[in-house]
Amino acid sequence: MKRRFAPIIDWIAHEGGVDPWAIHWEARQAKERGEDVILLSVGDPPIDTPVAVVDRAVAALRGGDTHYTEILGKMPLRERIAAMHAERTGAPCGAENVAVLAGTQNGLFVASLCLASHGDEIITIDPMYTTYPASIQASGAKLVRVPAHASAGFHPDLKALEAAITPRTRAIFLATPSNPAGVVLTESDCDAIAAIARRHGLWIVSDEVYAGIADGNRVPSLAARLPNQVVTLGSLSKSHAMTGWRVGWLIGPADLVKLVDELALCMLYGIPGFIQEAAIAALDHRVEIEKDMHDYCQLRRETLYRALTDIPRVKPYWPDAGMFMLLDVRETGLGSAGFLRGLFETEKVSLLDGAAFGRETDGFVRVCFAAEPAELEEAARRIRRYATSLA
Ligand SMILES: Cc1ncc(COP(=O)(O)O)c(C=O)c1O
Numbered sequence: 375m376k377r378r379f380a381p382i383i384d385w386i387a388h389e390g391g392v393d394p395w396a397i398h399w400e401a402r403q404a405k406e407r408g409e410d411v412i413l414l415s416v417g418d419p420p421i422d423t424p425v426a427v428v429d430r431a432v433a434a435l436r437g438g439d440t441h442y443t444e445i446l447g448k449m450p451l452r453e454r455i456a457a458m459h460a461e462r463t464g465a466p467c468g469a470e471n472v473a474v475l476a477g478t479q480n481g482l483f484v485a486s487l488c489l490a491s492h493g494d495e496i497i498t499i500d501p502m503y504t505t506y507p508a509s510i511q512a513s514g515a516k517l518v519r520v521p522a523h524a525s526a527g528f529h530p531d532l533k534a535l536e537a538a539i540t541p542r543t544r545a546i547f548l549a550t551p552s553n554p555a556g557v558v559l560t561e562s563d564c565d566a567i568a569a570i571a572r573r574h575g576l577w578i579v580s581d582e583v584y585a586g587i588a589d590g591n592r593v594p595s596l597a598a599r600l601p602n603q604v605v606t607l608g609s610l611s612k613s614h615a616m617t618g619w620r621v622g623w624l625i626g627p628a629d630l631v632k633l634v635d636e637l638a639l640c641m642l643y644g645i646p647g648f649i650q651e652a653a654i655a656a657l658d659h660r661v662e663i664e665k666d667m668h669d670y671c672q673l674r675r676e677t678l679y680r681a682l683t684d685i686p687r688v689k690p691y692w693p694d695a696g697m698f699m700l701l702d703v704r705e706t707g708l709g710s711a712g713f714l715r716g717l718f719e720t721e722k723v724s725l726l727d728g729a730a731f732g733r734e735t736d737g738f739v740r741v742c743f744a745a746e747p748a749e750l751e752e753a754a755r756r757i758r759r760y761a762t763s764l765a
Pocket residue numbers: 417476477478479480503549552553581583608609610611617622
């Protein structure tokens with residue numbers, strides 16, 4: 375019998391042609407073998423989850439919180455997420471607007487399935503986080519790229535955005551702060567994008583996974599401008615050093631959240647109760663934890679930027695927020711893939727190819743700065759040595 379798999383699986387696995395993570399996995403293995411490798415390719419800070427959060431999970435586990443839970447999440451958790459959103463955006467939000475999901479990534483998939491299908495189009499901003507193409511097109515919708523040019527500091531081209539809209543367009547997916555560029559949409563970007571969505575009756579899916587570590591622990595809010603058409607996604611992954619806990623949320627109009635309930639029943643069946651208890655503790659301590667994480671990232675962003683200035687043919691871009699910095703390596707003439715490979719082979723520094731995030735960042739490489747300052751300084755020394763050797 376000839377075994378067959380669904381086309382989507384093959385498509386997800388090979389989307390983009392080259393595996394952007396190839397150097398990262400190679401570098402990880404080299405590091406495990408004891409080689410002097412610096413891994414700055416992935417956004418997972420080397421910080422432990424706060425003790426109060428771990429303690430709450432352990433107590434809940436010991437207390438027997440190991441059964442099925444409510445599909446959309448425990449009410450006290452949904453209430454806390456709603457309160458956080460209301461505080462951040464200034465817009466009213468209740469538990470009925472919140473679904474607890476397995477991270478922002480799960481939220482992207484759920485939003486895509488709930489908002490679009492075959493024959494529809496979803497607009498995204500290029501560059502975009504690497505999972506966007508597959509998550510969006512899993513719904514059957516066609517992905518339409520609108521550029522955010524380097525020359526505009528990677529802010530979206532709003533004229534191109536409106537021009538890309540057709541009668542088939544259902545939604546605009548974007549991230550603020552963005553990954554890889556670390557761009558926070560300004561109040562005026564948000565005004566313009568909300569006006570476009572209102573004019574054309576479109577959904578906006580606003581991925582705010584890095585919002586908690588932005589300045590003021592919030593970003594200008596699309597949801598505040600257009601609550602009935604905006605879906606806000608987030609998680610505790612980045613703001614609370616909880617990437618492996620897989621807990622996040624989707625916030626949107628109550629009628630959409632009812633549909634998410636139906637979908638999550640078939641897809642997820644709820645997040646483990648003890649993880650939700652940990653999430654409640656994380657939100658109860660949110661102000662201190664987010665401030666610490668913001669300060670952690672800000673210090674490292676400055677350290678890395680300072681260490682990377684005046685390198686021949688390599689230009690760092692200052693991010694508004696998040697944990698990544700783009701380096702423009704176009705002047706090296708190697709292309710981003712060639713630069714990365716050469717850097718890894720000669721200096722054992724692992725970064726990510728900007729081309730994995732879209733056409734606008736082809737020729738750029740992404741550095742994660744959620745690492746120890748001494749390690750960032752050493753990585754910058756090696757990047758400088760490598761770039762200088764290319765002369
Ligand atoms: C822009 C963006 N969205 C979503 C995710 C996924 O985050 P989570 O851990 O909340 O699923 C990431 C992770 O790096 C990201 O950078």
